[in-house]
Amino acid sequence: MKAYLSVFRLRRRLETQYRGAALGGILCQVFFGLVLIALYRALYAGKPQPMPFSHVATYVWLQQAFFRMLLASDADLMDKIRTGGIAYDLCRPVSLYGFYYARITAQKLVGSLMRAVPMLLFAACLPAGWGIAPPASAGALLWSLLALVLGLACVSALENITMAFTMRTLDFRGVQAMLNMLMMTFSGNILPLTLFPDSWQRVITLLPYAQLLDAPIRLYTGEYGAGDALKVLGIQAGWTALLALAGVLLWRRNQKRIIVQGG
Numbered sequence: 001m002k003a004y005l006s007v008f009r010l011r012r013r014l015e016t017q018y019r020g021a022a023l024g025g026i027l028c029q030v031f032f033g034l035v036l037i038a039l040y041r042a043l044y045a046g047k048p049q050p051m052p053f054s055h056v057a058t059y060v061w062l063q064q065a066f067f068r069m070l071l072a073s074d075a076d077l078m079d080k081i082r083t084g085g086i087a088y089d090l091c092r093p094v095s096l097y098g099f100y101y102a103r104i105t106a107q108k109l110v111g112s113l114m115r116a117v118p119m120l121l122f123a124a125c126l127p128a129g130w131g132i133a134p135p136a137s138a139g140a141l142l143w144s145l146l147a148l149v150l151g152l153a154c155v156s157a158l159e160n161i162t163m164a165f166t167m168r169t170l171d172f173r174g175v176q177a178m179l180n181m182l183m184m185t186f187s188g189n190i191l192p193l194t195l196f197p198d199s200w201q202r203v204i205t206l207l208p209y210a211q212l213l214d215a216p217i218r219l220y221t222g223e224y225g226a227g228d229a230l231k232v233l234g235i236q237a238g239w240t241a242l243l244a245l246a247g248v249l250l251w252r253r254n255q256k257r258i259i260v261q262g263g
Contacts, residue, residue, distance in 0.1 A: 011106035136222025144220035157243035164250035
């Protein structure tokens with residue numbers, strides 16, 4: 001366990017060096033957050049929706065603040081798979097899956113926090129109807145934070161499955177593009193899942209993508225009450241365990257079949 005914690009700390013320190021990229025990400029996500037809220041305000045002006053607009057604005061800001069958690073991949077691992085440099089990592093006396101799981105988790109966590117904190121402070125200063133609303137209650141905030149941690153664990157497991165397929169195809173672009181499309185659509189980043197038809201929501205809220213950010217945001221806004229919290233966390237934990245198990249099995253199978261070419 002100490003080895004994986006060391007990997008986590010090293011990746012965390014590396015991620016904090018990219019302050020310029022973080023600043024650019026903050027400006028970009030703030031811009032898109034304001035544009036999306038303006039679009040939703042126009043939608044509500046033409047046809048009001050059952051969901052309060054303050055919840056929609058909050059949904060948008062939280063999605064934009066933690067956007068880095070969704071779209072962040074380990075470029076170093078992709079390069080090692082392509083060049084055969086991953087052979088050196090096979091010599092490490094640790095689980096290769098656990099090694100890269102710790103790396104991608106640190107990357108997503110630190111990258112998200114560096115962008116989320118200033119963005120949420122900015123959103124809290126905006127006038128009503130444009131900014132982020134406070135949590136439904138203190139309990140809702142605690143439940144949402146716990147759900148956010150489980151969402152991070154789930155998305156890291158998803159990312160490691162993508163890397164497992166990359167070890168077979170040697171080209172991450174196809175699998176990564178498909179995963180990004182599914183995550184952007186069914187995590188609520190393109191359109192809040194609360195605005196989907198109820199018949200759709202019964203299905204998409206059970207998918208792993210909805211556990212990444214949609215579930216924590218609904219707990220924050222109070223759409224999922226305290227009675228629903230344990231059910232939501234149970235679904236998140238179940239998907240995380242299932243995806244992690246699938247990832248471990250895929251990585252082990254890949255390690256048995258791996259062929260490194262070159263000299």
